[in-house]
Amino acid sequence: xxxxxxxxxxxxIATFFSKxxxxxxxxxxxxxxxxxxVALYTYAYNPxxxxxxxxxxxxxxxxxxxxxxxxxxxDYNTGRRLLKTGLLLxxxxxxxxxxxxxxxxxxxxxxxxxxxxxxxNSQEDITFVIRMVSTALIIxxxxxxxxxxxxxxxxxxxxxxxxxxxxxxxxxxxxxxSFVVIKVFHGEITTAVGLATFAAxxxxxxxxxxxLWYWKKRSPHLQKLYKENKVNSNIxxxxxxxxxxxxxxxxxxxxxxxxLYKMVDQFTVVRALEQDGYKQSAAENVVAIVTQTAHQxxxxxxxxxxxxxxxxxxxxxxxxxxxxxxxxxxNISQTFQIVLFLTxxxxxxxxxxxxxxxGTLFSIKDMNHFGGQLLQWYSPTAILxxxxxxxxxxxxxxxxxxxxxxxxxxxxxxxxxxxxxxIHWFEGIGSLxxxxxxxxxxxxxNLIVIKKYGNFSYKWVYRRTVLILLFSFIMAFxxxxxxxxxxxxxxxxxxxxxxxxTLIVGAGLGALVYFFxxxxxxxxxxxxxxxxxxxxxxxxxxx
Numbered sequence: 001x002x003x004x005x006x007x008x009x010x011x012x013i014a015t016f017f018s019k020x021x022x023x024x025x026x027x028x029x030x031x032x033x034x035x036x037x038v039a040l041y042t043y044a045y046n047p048x049x050x051x052x053x054x055x056x057x058x059x060x061x062x063x064x065x066x067x068x069x070x071x072x073x074x075d076y077n078t079g080r081r082l083l084k085t086g087l088l089l090x091x092x093x094x095x096x097x098x099x100x101x102x103x104x105x106x107x108x109x110x111x112x113x114x115x116x117x118x119x120x121n122s123q124e125d126i127t128f129v130i131r132m133v134s135t136a137l138i139i140x141x142x143x144x145x146x147x148x149x150x151x152x153x154x155x156x157x158x159x160x161x162x163x164x165x166x167x168x169x170x171x172x173x174x175x176x177x178s179f180v181v182i183k184v185f186h187g188e189i190t191t192a193v194g195l196a197t198f199a200a201x202x203x204x205x206x207x208x209x210x211x212l213w214y215w216k217k218r219s220p221h222l223q224k225l226y227k228e229n230k231v232n233s234n235i236x237x238x239x240x241x242x243x244x245x246x247x248x249x250x251x252x253x254x255x256x257x258x259x260l261y262k263m264v265d266q267f268t269v270v271r272a273l274e275q276d277g278y279k280q281s282a283a284e285n286v287v288a289i290v291t292q293t294a295h296q297x298x299x300x301x302x303x304x305x306x307x308x309x310x311x312x313x314x315x316x317x318x319x320x321x322x323x324x325x326x327x328x329x330x331n332i333s334q335t336f337q338i339v340l341f342l343t344x345x346x347x348x349x350x351x352x353x354x355x356x357x358x359g360t361l362f363s364i365k366d367m368n369h370f371g372g373q374l375l376q377w378y379s380p381t382a383i384l385x386x387x388x389x390x391x392x393x394x395x396x397x398x399x400x401x402x403x404x405x406x407x408x409x410x411x412x413x414x415x416x417x418x419x420x421x422x423i424h425w426f427e428g429i430g431s432l433x434x435x436x437x438x439x440x441x442x443x444x445x446n447l448i449v450i451k452k453y454g455n456f457s458y459k460w461v462y463r464r465t466v467l468i469l470l471f472s473f474i475m476a477f478x479x480x481x482x483x484x485x486x487x488x489x490x491x492x493x494x495x496x497x498x499x500x501x502t503l504i505v506g507a508g509l510g511a512l513v514y515f516f517x518x519x520x521x522x523x524x525x526x527x528x529x530x531x532x533x534x535x536x537x538x539x540x541x542x543x
């Protein structure tokens with residue numbers, strides 16, 4: 001068990017690190033290619049992500065679960081059969097996904113901008129970058145299968161290292177490639193973005209090389225296990241793939257949700273805003289902010305909260321299997337409370353400091369033109385993102401995965417129906433309102449299912465949430481009051497330096513106020529209990 005926990009911890013850290021650098025690269029990238037280039041990058045990356053999710057179908061975790069099951073029975077050959085036939089299948093599905101995306105690129109580009117692109121990105125530009133990123137689909141599915149196979153042996157190192165190497169190579173290629181094109185050769189933004197999307201392929205090659213190195217290193221040990229095979233399950237290929245797909249589908253729901261919401265925005269925002277009198281360039285700026293720059297800032301508190309709370313999910317599964325509903329309720333309640341405790345103040349604080357936060361990391365001009373306003377409205381969505389991730393994970397622990405998929409589809413359907421009308425009524429903010437509505441539908445359904453099948457009571461979650469909201473609004477009010485004289489010191493206008501200073505002071509003060517209120521009220525100790533050493537010590541002193 002210690003090996004499994006250690007491996008899971010390593011993989012969790014590696015995944016968080018990969019996601020974190022995958023979020024912060026947007027700052028230098030935006031500086032190089034501007035919002036026009038960021039929008040162009042989004043047009044290519046979102047359909048790639050969706051097709052990748054379909055092509056891999058949650059393969060790493062599904063294969064891991066399958067291989068682990070049969071390894072526990074002493075049947076190592078069944079897992080090896082899945083690997084051999086799966087590599088062929090994944091190569092085929094990856095190549096088919098590449099052909100599909102490469103072929104439909106002109107259709108997608110015509111649906112995104114429609115016009116000639118004289119004031120923004122043209123259809124030819126979008127087609128080019130979509131085709132550049134499509135090549136990664138040939139490699140990534142097979143790589144995902146190999147990662148899952150290693151994880152089935154409780155060996156998380158290959159996946160962790162390959163993920164980090166893949167992401168580092170991708171980010172470095174994006175930044176260096178864009179810099180060389182824009183600053184050295186004074187080339188076109190389209191060329192820079194094309195290289196940036198092709199970075200997914202370069203990173204995948206790097207990740208695959210790492211996995212092959214691990215395979216060569218582990219091969220003698222694996223061969224020994226194959227020879228010592230004790231059981232032959234003799235299941236057919238059809239049964240094997242049916243079982244694997246059953247494991248895989250729930251994992252797709254969470255991973256594909258955000259890209260689907262972004263795709264809806266891609267196909268509706270520019271057209272709807274142009275109908276309302278926006279120039280194409282201005283409409284594309286809104287797309288870039290909603291799907292990339294502001295989105296990446298919003299995802300930072302989400303990643304922190306969910307990384308902390310997801311460590312409780314295996315415990316939830318164990319309690320459910322043992323029919324220990326007392327422990328199940330306790331762990332679900334603690335999961336919700338940790339997520340809300342960390343996400344709510346971060347989301348509300350980011351909303352209050354939206355203008356200086358955006359001005360610090362991106363351009364002041366973009367901050368004044370939609371950036372600050374859209375981030376201000378978008379920030380509370382972090383709470384819904386976090387709740388959807390956690391509720392979907394809890395449903396997996398309760399073996400009710402199908403509801404996670406259903407709730408995700410209903411949420412996306414809400415987004416599809418209301419996105420364009422909301423944009424006509426509320427401009428760019430309407431897109432965010434439709435996103436919020438979709439996630440409220442998804443989270444609401446997940447909460448109902450958890451209550452029903454987990455025999456869960458939300459009484460204590462509700463009480464803690466009231467206190468968390470109270471402290472968060474007190475914190476936000478104090479930060480808002482302090483922000484006014486801070487801005488006045490710089491002439492009442494946001495500049496790069498005034499944004500940085502206001503953000504540092506405001507965020508620091510907000511964190512101190514929230515922590516003080518939580519600590520003095522005992523809320524911090526109630527939620528985290530013995531997880532934090534100084535709280536444990538204080539509890540012992542009181543005892």
